[in-house]
Amino acid sequence: xxxxxxxxxxxxxxxxxxxxxxxFLLANEYYQRxxxxxxxxxxMSIGQQMIDLYEHKSSLDLPAxxxxxxxxxxxxxxxxxxxxxxxxxxxxxxxxxxPAIIQKVLAGETYxxxxxxxxxxxxxxxxxxxxxxxxxxxxxxxxxxxxxxxRPNIEQQFGEVHIMFxxxxxxxxxxxxxxxxxxxxxxxxxxxxxxxxxxxxAEGEYDIHLDISRRDEIGDLAMHFARxxxxxxQLDEMRQEFVSNVSHEIxxxxxxxxxxxxxxxxxxxxxxQRETYLTIIEEESRRLSSLSKQLLTLASLDKExxxxxxxxxxxxxxxxxxxxxxxxxxxxxxxxxxxxxxxTFIVGDKQLLNQVWMNLxxxxxxxxxxxxxxxxxxxxxxxxxxxxxxxxxxxxxEEQEHVFDRFYKGDKxxxxxxxxxxxxxxxxxxxxxxxxxxxxxxxxxxxxTTVTVSLPTGEHPTxxxxxxx
Numbered sequence: 491x492x493x494x495x496x497x498x499x500x501x502x503x504x505x506x507x508x509x510x511x512x513x514f515l516l517a518n519e520y521y522q523r524x525x526x527x528x529x530x531x532x533x534m535s536i537g538q539q540m541i542d543l544y545e546h547k548s549s550l551d552l553p554a555x556x557x558x559x560x561x562x563x564x565x566x567x568x569x570x571x572x573x574x575x576x577x578x579x580x581x582x583x584x585x586x587x588x589p590a591i592i593q594k595v596l597a598g599e600t601y602x603x604x605x606x607x608x609x610x611x612x613x614x615x616x617x618x619x620x621x622x623x624x625x626x627x628x629x630x631x632x633x634x635x636x637x638x639x640x641r642p643n644i645e646q647q648f649g650e651v652h653i654m655f656x657x658x659x660x661x662x663x664x665x666x667x668x669x670x671x672x673x674x675x676x677x678x679x680x681x682x683x684x685x686x687x688x689x690x691x692a693e694g695e696y697d698i699h700l701d702i703s704r705r706d707e708i709g710d711l712a713m714h715f716a717r718x719x720x721x722x723x724q725l726d727e728m729r730q731e732f733v734s735n736v737s738h739e740i741x742x743x744x745x746x747x748x749x750x751x752x753x754x755x756x757x758x759x760x761x762x763q764r765e766t767y768l769t770i771i772e773e774e775s776r777r778l779s780s781l782s783k784q785l786l787t788l789a790s791l792d793k794e795x796x797x798x799x800x801x802x803x804x805x806x807x808x809x810x811x812x813x814x815x816x817x818x819x820x821x822x823x824x825x826x827x828x829x830x831x832x833x834t835f836i837v838g839d840k841q842l843l844n845q846v847w848m849n850l851x852x853x854x855x856x857x858x859x860x861x862x863x864x865x866x867x868x869x870x871x872x873x874x875x876x877x878x879x880x881x882x883x884x885x886x887x888e889e890q891e892h893v894f895d896r897f898y899k900g901d902k903x904x905x906x907x908x909x910x911x912x913x914x915x916x917x918x919x920x921x922x923x924x925x926x927x928x929x930x931x932x933x934x935x936x937x938x939t940t941v942t943v944s945l946p947t948g949e950h951p952t953x954x955x956x957x958x959x
Contacts, residue, residue: 498678502670506663530604530625536564537627537640545630552631553578567621567639568629571596580643584620587639591626595637601626603639617644680708684715696723743774785913798839798924800948806831806868808840809876812847813866816855823860830867836874837948842921849914850878850941857939858882874947879940885933893931894919 544555552568553576560566560579567585568576569592577585595601607622624641687698698719700712750767753759759767809831813820820827836843854864862881869875885893894915922929926946933939 498674499670502674503667506666506670527605530602533604533640533642534600534602534625534627536642537625537638540640541627541629541638552636563643565619565624565641565643567624569596569637569639571635582619582621582624582641584622587621592637595626595628595639596635598628600628601637601639619644680712684708684712687715687719691719691722694726696720696726740778743777746774747771798842800837801840802835802837802948803840805834805836805843805874805876808844809847809851809866809868812844812851815848816851819852820855820864823855823858823862825855825858825861826863828863828865830865832868832870834868834870834874835947836945838925838945839921843925843945846918846921846943847876849918850943853914854878854880854882854939854941870947872947874945876943876945877940878943879938881938884935884937884939885931886935890931890933 540559544550544552550558556566556568556576556578563579565580565582566578567582568578573589573592575585591601601624603622603624603626619641621639624639626637626639629636629638683700687700690698696719698716700716750771754764754767810829813827813829851864851866858864858880859882864881865877865879867877869877919929922943922945928944930942931939932942
């Protein structure tokens with residue numbers, strides 16, 4: 491498996507090679523379209539000047555003149571009307587040329603070998619040392635006709651430049667490769683650190699420090715990773731605390747059940763004591779059963795998989811039924827119930843929402859002193875808002891911050907009842923999250939508590955309706 495470092499290096503090398511190839515192809519295209527014809531015209535002009543110079547101003551014979559011109563870095567090939575050929579300067583690598591071309595030049599026409607002949611698709615054709623890659627011009631000397639083929643001696647003119655360019659390209663490639671190796675290491679190193687940090691995180695180690703001072707994508711990634719690590723650390727602490735709380739909540743009733751059952755089996759208790767012990771065992775069993783149901787409900791709500799089954803029903807009727815179920819509790823404390831419950835239809839999970847009202851109203855009854863009052867009101871606009879307000883003992887700001895924490899039971903020093911698992915409001919909050927609703931609690935010590943629940947109406951023509959009994 492290739493590492494990221496190798497992949498990045500190979501990518502950069504591929505980019506250099508591809509860009510070099512494309513650059514060469516673009517330069518070749520430019521040469522073929524523009525420079526090729528220009529180069530031919532320039533050589534033709536130089537050749538014509540040679541002929542004019544010989545025919546009008548030269549006192550030398552033709553071979554001597556051609557030798558002097560060839561010494562100026564030109565390759566010359568001279569053919570007379572009898573087909574006798576003479577070469578001056580560096581020899582052509584390939585001297586093959588069609589006789590028809592020679593006859594054409596002897597007849598006074600010009601041969602444009604650079605543009606008329608194919609010398610490859612690339613700019614390298616400019617350096618092809620062949621007779622066909624030349625300019626043919628007619629020449630008259632001492633009453634004879636000649637065909638003069640002219641070409642610059644590219645090797646002598648640009649030989650050193652070839653070497654220089656070859657060294658330049660080789661140096662550029664080597665230096666580019668070295669710099670790619672160095673700077674790629676600089677780019678990949680923080681990613682390697684991040685990979686090492688993820689391994690440590692997977693092993694349960696949260697004390698991880700990364701450089702998040704960088705102002706780039708890697709810095710942003712490190713910052714997000716640090717935040718994720720902190721969140722996972724808090725989640726792990728919450729999980730451990732949750733397990734600890736569950737163990738404690740289970741251990742307490744189990745200890746009571748074990749102790750009282752041993753006392754009964756010992757036979758040293760009266761019938762009255764045995765009835766009391768059995769009653770306690772029964773209550774603790776119910777407490778364990780309730781706790782297990784609440785834990786299962788929380789687990790299902792956390793997964794949010796198929797638990798919420800919305801139907802259309804009367805919300806006001808549901809709240810009245812909850813009050814009837816809890817009637818014995820609020821009648822026993824002689825509480826006043828003031829209700830404003832207009833006919834209100836809602837689309838939601840009837841069973842889960844019933845659990846919400848049962849928990850909230852039961853809490854209000856539990857923490858409201860005798861002869862107190864509880865107000866319950868439904869309002870409907872774009873959303874449905876249910877307000878439950880009591881004149882109970884209230885809560886401090888610190889308690890309100892933690893009231894939805896799992897297993898939180900508030901300040902027991904203010905004579906709150908110790909019964910309950912501390913999961914009720916956590917379940918309420920989770921149900922409302924699943925139902926796309928919200929809950930807000932406002933409370934003052936000694937003045938009571940107001941709970942506001944907002945829910946979407948959920949009205950939809952295809953939603954099935956639950957018949958009220």
